[in-house]
Amino acid sequence: MTDHHLSATCNTLHLNGFSATLKPALVVKSGDRVHVEAVSGSLYNADDKAPQSWCRLPRNL
Known part of the structure; x- marks a missing residue:
């Protein structure tokens, strides 16, 4: 058995279905x-608990 980790990045996220x-x-x-x-909610209004890399996602998608 192998463990995998799928990070939320601009290369792995897709918006709108x-x-x-x-x-x-x-x-x-x-x-x-x-x-x-996973990323849930509005990325445009991410609070201070969200990782900084997530706050850059909307500009890069």
């Missing part, structure tokens, strides 16, 4: 564990 045309951000095998970093 799902699309089958998007390249997978991560490929895993059955039985692997995935830890997903």
Whole structure:
């Protein structure tokens, strides 16, 4: 079993729904564990608890 970590970055985030045309951000095998970093709420009004890298996301998406 392999552990994976999927970070919330400009390369892994997509706004406005799902699309089958998007390249997978991560490929895993059955039985692997995935830890997903998620962004929720308004990135434009991120409070001081949000990581600084998340505060730059709207400008880079």
